[in-house]
Amino acid sequence: MVLMSELPKIEIKTGPGGGRMAGGAAAKRMKFSIDDLHAWYGSHEVLRDITLDIGEKKVTAVIGPSGCGKSTFIRTLNRMHETIRGAGQSGKVLLDGENIFDKSVDPVLLRRRVGMVFQKPNPFPAMSIRDNVVAGLRLTGLLKNFQADTIAEKALKQAALWNEVKDHMNKPGGSLSGGQQQRLCIARSLAVNPEVLLMDEPCSALDPIATAKIEELIRQLREEYTIIIVTHNMQQAARVSDKTAFFLTGDLVEYDITEKLFTKPSDKRTEDYITGKFG
Amino acid sequence: MTLQTRNISGETEPDPSKPTAGGRKFHHKAGSFAEHIIVWFMFACSILSIFITVGIVGVLIFETISFFREVTFAQFFLDTRWTPLFSSKHFGIWPLIAGTLLTTSIAIAVALPFGLLSAIYLSEFAASNVRRAVKPLLEILAGIPTIVYGYFALILVTPFLQKIIPDLSGFNALSAGLVMGVMIIPMISSLSEDAIYAVPESLKEGAYALGSHKLPSIFQVVLPTARSGIAAATTLAISRAIGETMIVTIAAGQQAKLTFDPRVPIETMTAYIVQISLGETPAGTLEFKTIFVVGFSLFCMTLIMNILGQKLAKRHIGTTE
Amino acid sequence: MIRINPKISEKLFVALCVTVIALPLILLIVLIGDVAIKASERISWHFLTSFPSMKAEEAGIYSALVGSFYIIVLTGAVSLPVGVGAAIYLEEYAKKNLLTNLIEINIANLAGVPSIIYGLLGLGIFVHMLNLGRSLLAGGLTLALLVLPIVIMASREALRTVPPSLREASLALGATRWETIRQVVLPMAIPGILTGSILSISRAIGETAPLIPVGAVAYMAFLPDSLRDPFTVLPIQIFNWVSRPQEEFTLNAAAGIAVLLVVLLTINAGAIVLRDRYQKRTR
Numbered sequence: 006m007v008l009m010s011e012l013p014k015i016e017i018k019t020g021p022g023g024g025r026m027a028g029g030a031a032a033k034r035m036k037f038s039i040d041d042l043h044a045w046y047g048s049h050e051v052l053r054d055i056t057l058d059i060g061e062k063k064v065t066a067v068i069g070p071s072g073c074g075k076s077t078f079i080r081t082l083n084r085m086h087e088t089i090r091g092a093g094q095s096g097k098v099l100l101d102g103e104n105i106f107d108k109s110v111d112p113v114l115l116r117r118r119v120g121m122v123f124q125k126p127n128p129f130p131a132m133s134i135r136d137n138v139v140a141g142l143r144l145t146g147l148l149k150n151f152q153a154d155t156i157a158e159k160a161l162k163q164a165a166l167w168n169e170v171k172d173h174m175n176k177p178g179g180s181l182s183g184g185q186q187q188r189l190c191i192a193r194s195l196a197v198n199p200e201v202l203l204m205d206e207p208c209s210a211l212d213p214i215a216t217a218k219i220e221e222l223i224r225q226l227r228e229e230y231t232i233i234i235v236t237h238n239m240q241q242a243a244r245v246s247d248k249t250a251f252f253l254t255g256d257l258v259e260y261d262i263t264e265k266l267f268t269k270p271s272d273k274r275t276e277d278y279i280t281g282k283f284g
Numbered sequence: 285m286t287l288q289t290r291n292i293s294g295e296t297e298p299d300p301s302k303p304t305a306g307g308r309k310f311h312h313k314a315g316s317f318a319e320h321i322i323v324w325f326m327f328a329c330s331i332l333s334i335f336i337t338v339g340i341v342g343v344l345i346f347e348t349i350s351f352f353r354e355v356t357f358a359q360f361f362l363d364t365r366w367t368p369l370f371s372s373k374h375f376g377i378w379p380l381i382a383g384t385l386l387t388t389s390i391a392i393a394v395a396l397p398f399g400l401l402s403a404i405y406l407s408e409f410a411a412s413n414v415r416r417a418v419k420p421l422l423e424i425l426a427g428i429p430t431i432v433y434g435y436f437a438l439i440l441v442t443p444f445l446q447k448i449i450p451d452l453s454g455f456n457a458l459s460a461g462l463v464m465g466v467m468i469i470p471m472i473s474s475l476s477e478d479a480i481y482a483v484p485e486s487l488k489e490g491a492y493a494l495g496s497h498k499l500p501s502i503f504q505v506v507l508p509t510a511r512s513g514i515a516a517a518t519t520l521a522i523s524r525a526i527g528e529t530m531i532v533t534i535a536a537g538q539q540a541k542l543t544f545d546p547r548v549p550i551e552t553m554t555a556y557i558v559q560i561s562l563g564e565t566p567a568g569t570l571e572f573k574t575i576f577v578v579g580f581s582l583f584c585m586t587l588i589m590n591i592l593g594q595k596l597a598k599r600h601i602g603t604t605e
Numbered sequence: 606m607i608r609i610n611p612k613i614s615e616k617l618f619v620a621l622c623v624t625v626i627a628l629p630l631i632l633l634i635v636l637i638g639d640v641a642i643k644a645s646e647r648i649s650w651h652f653l654t655s656f657p658s659m660k661a662e663e664a665g666i667y668s669a670l671v672g673s674f675y676i677i678v679l680t681g682a683v684s685l686p687v688g689v690g691a692a693i694y695l696e697e698y699a700k701k702n703l704l705t706n707l708i709e710i711n712i713a714n715l716a717g718v719p720s721i722i723y724g725l726l727g728l729g730i731f732v733h734m735l736n737l738g739r740s741l742l743a744g745g746l747t748l749a750l751l752v753l754p755i756v757i758m759a760s761r762e763a764l765r766t767v768p769p770s771l772r773e774a775s776l777a778l779g780a781t782r783w784e785t786i787r788q789v790v791l792p793m794a795i796p797g798i799l800t801g802s803i804l805s806i807s808r809a810i811g812e813t814a815p816l817i818p819v820g821a822v823a824y825m826a827f828l829p830d831s832l833r834d835p836f837t838v839l840p841i842q843i844f845n846w847v848s849r850p851q852e853e854f855t856l857n858a859a860a861g862i863a864v865l866l867v868v869l870l871t872i873n874a875g876a877i878v879l880r881d882r883y884q885k886r887t888r
Contacts, residue, residue, distance in 0.1 A: 085493060113611075117495030127486040131508035141494035144504055190490070197494055319783040326694035329687045333711040333757075336750055340722060343729030398625050405622035421630055428633075429811025429869070431840045432862050435847050436636045439855055466629045497611040499618055520717070527719025529814035530840075534847055554721050554814070561724070561818040567733070575818070579725045583718065590717040 036061040036201060036231045037082065042096035044077050044086060051077045053255045055096070064223060064232045066246035066263065068239060070283065073252040075235045079203045082233070083119040084112040100201075117145065120194035124206040126186035128178030128193070134170050137178040137189055141197035156196055164192035165222050184215025191222065195230075202226065204234040208241065220245050239279055243267050251275045344583055347576030354570050360577075366540040366556075368571045369563075379540040380578060383457070383550035384585075387532050388525040390461025390546060391468055395521055398465070399472025400514065406473070407480045408502055419474075426470040434534030437463040442535065455537030455549035464531050468521045475520065479513020480506060516596035523589035527582065529554040553582045640866070643859030652860055656826045657842065661853030666861055668825040669842035672741070673810055673868075675829060676838055679745025680752065681806050687749075688756030688805075689798060695757070696764040697772075697786055716754040723751045724818035732819060739820025742832040747819050748809045755808070759801025763794045796883030803876040810869060813840040839865045 037059035044052035052074045059065050067075045080086040081094050084105060098105050105115055128137050138157040142148035148156075157174070161167040166188040170181070181189060187207055194202060204223075208216040223232060223245045236242050242249050243263060250260040251272075259266060259275045270276045277283060352360070355375045363376025402422065406415050441459040446452045483506050491501035507514070537549025538559050551559070557575045565572045647662075655665025699705040727747030737743040767790050775785040791798075816838060823845035825837045839861060846858040 083493065085489070088489075088492065113492075113495055113497055115495075116493055121493040123486065123490065123493070125486060127484075127490040129487060129490070129505050129509070131505070131511065140491075140504070141496070144491055144494055144496035144500040146500070193490075194494065319781060322783060323694070323698060326690040326698070329690035330694045330699070330708050332687060332691065333708055333715060333754070336715060336726075336753070337711050339730055340718065340726045343726055344722075347729070398629065401622045401625045405619065405626065409619055409622065418626060422626075425629055425633060427808075427869075427873075429813070429840060429865065431811065431813045431843050431847075432636070432640075432866070435640075435843070435858055435862060438847060439858075440636065440639055466632060469629055497615065499611065499615050523717060527721070529719065529721045530844065534844070554719065557721055557725070558814070558817050561728075561820075562823075576725060576729075579722055583722055586717060586719055587714065590714060594713070 034061060035059065036101065038097075038099040038102075040097040040099070042078075042081060042094065042098060044074070044081055044094040045092065046089065047091040051255055052081070052094075055257045057250060057257060057260050059231065059233060060248065061231050062227060062229070063247040064227050064234065064245055066242035066249040067233065067235045067252060068237070068242050068249060068278075069252035069258075070278065071237070072254070074255045075252045076205055078252065079121075079205060079233055079235055082201070083116050083121055083203055085116070085121065087112070117141075117197055118199050119201040119203060120197060120199035121203045121205065122187070122190050122194055122207050125210050126183060126190050128181070128186050128189050130177060130179040132178050133175045134178055134181070134189065135174040138192050138196050140193055145197075157192075160192040160196040161189075163195050163226070164188045165218065165225075166192055182215070184211050184218060187211060187215070187219060188222065191219075195226075199230065201231045201233065204232065206235050206237060209237065216241070239267070251278065253278070340583065344576050344580040347573045348580045351570065351573040351577045364542045366551075368574050369565070375574070377578070377581060379542040380551060380553045380556055381581070382542050382544065383532075383536070383540065383552040384526055384554070384582075386457045386544055386546060386550060387461045387464060387528075387536055387552055388522060390458060391464035391525040391528075392518065392522060394462055394465025395468040395472050395525075396518055399469045399517070399521075400476055402469065402473040403476035403480055404502060404507075407477050408498070408506070422470040422473055425467065428467070430467065430528065430530040431534075433463050433467055434530045437531055437535035449547060452547045453537075453549055455535060455539075456547050457532075457536050457550050458546035460532045460534075460536035461546065463535070464525055464528055467528075467531070468524055471521050471524060472517045475517030476510070476514045479510040479517065482513065483509045512596050512599040516593045519589050519593035519596060523586045523593065526589065527554065527586050529558060533558045553578050557582075637866075640859045640862050643856050644863035647856040647860035648863060652857075653864070657824050657845075661851065661857055664846070664854075664857055666839070666842060666864060668828055669837050669839045669861070670864070671828050672821075672825070672836045673838040675741055676745050676748060676836065677806060677810055679741065679832075680748040680809050681802075683746060683749035684753050684756050684806065685802055688753050688802065689760050691753075692757050692760030692764060692798075693786060693791075696761050697782065697790070712754050712757055716758065719814075720751055720812055721814040721818070723747055724815040726750065727815065727819040738833065739822075739835055740833045741829050741836040743819050744816050744821060744836055744838075745832075747815050748812060751812065751815050752805050752809050755805040756802050759805055760794075760798045763797025763801055764790065766797060767793045796880055800876045800880040803879075804873060807869060807872040807876070810838075810872070811840055811865060813838075813844055816841060839868070 035058040039055055039057050039059070042052060042055040043050065055078065067078060069075050077086055082098060082105075086092050086094060094106070096106075100115075100119070103110070129140055132140060135153060135157045136143070138160050139148055139153050142152075142156065158167060158171075161170060166185060169185060170176075170189075173180075178186070178189060187210075191202075191207075208219055211219070220241065223234065226232060227247075234242075234246065246263045248261065249263045249266045251258045251266065251270075251274075253274055259270060259272045261271070266275065267279055270279065359375045360377055363374050364378050365374035365376050366379040367374045406418065410418070437459045438455075441463055442452070442454060442456065445459060449458075452458065487505055487509060488501055491505045496504075532552045533555040536552060536555060538551050538555055539549045540551040540556065541548065543550065556578055560572065560575045651663075652665045653670065654667050655663065656668050657666075658664040695705065695708065699708075724747065727743055727750070731737045731743035731746050732739055737746075771789055771793070772785055775789045776782070780788070820835065821841045822835050822837050823841060825835065829836045843858050843861040843865065846854045846861060
């Protein structure tokens with residue numbers, strides 16, 4: 006049986022001099038160091054001068070009113086933002102000390118270290134549940150056929166979905182309920198063995214019970230993964246995160262330990278937002 | 285733009301003793317007599333389509349029944365020779381069906397890969413100005429009359445192929461099949477493109493977010509999700525190829541033969557109908573009725589394919605399979 | 606299994622796709638080129654105005670040209686009113702009931718019936734049952750039935766481009782349904798209907814198969830005088846020449862094809878120009 010941690014750690018650089026990741030065991034405290042990040046769609050600037058550090062194996066919440074740039078922000082972290090026509094970014098985002106925007110970095114390989122779960126669950130309808138879970142490995146050519154069942158089981162257990170689907174592994178991915186589909190997508194992302202999990206409003210399409218299950222899941226996953234979760238639900242941010250970042254019209258207004266940000270915010274705008282004066 | 289309005293009565297003050305203001309009635313159906321006639325005419329035009337189908341089925345079945353009064357089912361379905369015009373008459377349908385299937389298979393063998401790759405390229409790789417230029421060009425392929433394709437197959441393709449395949453006969457299934465395939469490419473390409481376009485963007489994003497490159501996402505996610513639409517396109521293309529007449533009549537030959545060798549002359553169901561229609565066979569004879577029997581078989585085959593194709597086009601993957 | 610660099614395999618794949626798209630188009634150019642070269646040896650005023658003959662150099666396309674013209678006029682005269690009428694009924698009046706469903710399924714299926722079958726229909730009904738014989742009339746009616754489904758579908762598409770709000774506004778003013786159609790819907794939809802119909806009917810110009818069982822003859826040394834006369838059309842004449850073993854007739858076939866393609870191109874281009882003109886006016 007192959008343990009997921011035995012799967013090769015993926016180099017994100019291609020070409021000569023692709024850097025060995027320094028000090029794997031002595032983990033850097035800061036998973037992401039973001040410096041002066043700007044992002045735009047065409048001529049419309051969406052993020053301005055964002056600078057912050059994201060802690061490793063912590064849950065960081067990103068909150069703010071609609072249109073503040075929070076989704077754009079996490080989409081720059083796995084370089085999905087630039088896949089949209091006319092979209093671009095500048096600045097530095099260091100993942101374990103290496104700038105992900107460097108020319109030698111292959112975005113495809115980056116995404117194998119930084120996974121993403123979307124707002125609306127998107128399991129692949131033409132695949133069974135089992136195939137959905139291991140899809141990431143099969144798409145990247147890393148799957149050996151005899152591993153599929155083991156990897157799927159482990160990922161589904163991590164995503165707290167195993168017991169519900171273990172007798173239905175051959176059913177199509179779209180046959181589950183909304184909450185189950187989202188956990189399936191989480192399992193699918195985890196099967197690739199990423200270090201970071203980006204979650205873009207993962208519960209906004211789900212009912213409260215499914216939401217609670219996923220929040221519980223996030224608390225468990227924190228022990229192995231760095232999680233960044235965008236949410237428009239402030240109570241959710243307060244429940245699951247260690248630190249919270251508040252964005253407003255493209256600026257990072259405040260970034261602090263969650264408890265402090267929600268009880269004694271430093272910025273008046275933060276206070277206005279969390280007390281419901283706008284947004 | 286003026287609209288006719290109902291005549292308002294000349295009174296300026298509505299009479300309170302009358303139930304309706306201005307004396308207008310709205311109890312009789314509005315519209316003149318002429319309008320009713322027009323609507324009935326249009327209704328008749330719509331119903332006509334049903335009568336056309338009834339006509340087709342009626343004509344074919346009538347002669348088919350008449351045919352089977354003289355020829356047994358065993359002769360039709362079990363004989364492997366089709367020689368209604370020879371002195372020793374055989375009425376086994378299989379040589380004609382084999383001819384049709386042979387040319388159709390060759391056509392699909394060309395059109396499916398070419399059409400599918402075109403669809404993938406146009407929807408996933410091509411820049412929009414390339415798409416806008418190429419799509420009409422492919423449509424032109426579909427708009428060329430089949431008689432022109434027939435000329436092409438006989439006069440250009442066969443001599444060319446004869447240089448590569450020495451024992452290729454002057455009339456053969458290969459040339460006709462290849463040219464038919466070219467004609468059908470736009471059908472498969474455009475319907476497959478629609479199917480691929482209908483795959484939600486969120487699925488492609490999901491694949492990229494897992495660290496997938498473009499080709500694996502196309503072949504493992506997009507195409508499987510679009511497979512019903514692609515199957516529908518192929519089925520309709522098969523139906524088209526089965527029903528094609530001029531290309532095979534001109535280039536494939538008029539010798540009914542039960543074979544799957546693409547190098548020899550054969551005869552398709554459609555070519556046989558042409559052969560008899562152009563010939564001297566008098567109407568009302570058994571030999572003449574054969575064109576209706578063959579026509580009926582052809583009709584059934586294409587009908588099944590069309591129904592299958594429409595069912596496949598309506599299928600949505602993933603939740604009900 | 607050897608791992609190929611994914612970027613390289615993507616480039617190879619795109620190269621394959623481009624080749625695959627280019628091949629049929631190149632074949633098309635070769636075909637047109639061959640036709641043009643061969644046709645140039647035969648095309649002349651004499652060719653266009655002579656009747657067929659046993660001698661290739663003297664054979665002309667006159668009777669076929671005139672026959673095609675007559676047949677298209679006949680086909681259009683029948684299929685246009687019937688097709689547009691059916692389209693209007695189905696789009697504007699028909700309720701969603703079993704009968705309407707049946708009609709629509711029928712139309713969709715008829716569009717997929719092989720054209721030779723329409724020839725058999727024409728033979729059974731027009732030639733024999735209605736006793737029209739192997740005549741221009743039988744041929745025109747057969748072709749009209751063939752193109753009817755696509756005329757209906759194209760007209761319905763054009764009618765659908767008229768926004769429902771316009772119909773509602775007209776009805777709210779007290780107009781009847783037919784008045785609404787005649788004065789509001791049709792003026793907006795006519796350009797689309799015309800373009801669609803012209804394109805559908807122009808396909809009939811290139812049709813060979815349905816006219817064969819109905820009796821289009823291959824050798825007509827005179828013009829049809831009445832609807833009951835025998836007839837020939839361009840594609841049938843081309844078919845006849847292609848079927849002759851003598852090589853000189855190949856040139857005739859090519860010339861005939863050239864004429865056919867020019868006619869088709871002109872009609873299609875005309876229809877598209879018409880549509881663009883009208884679209885500019887109603888914007």
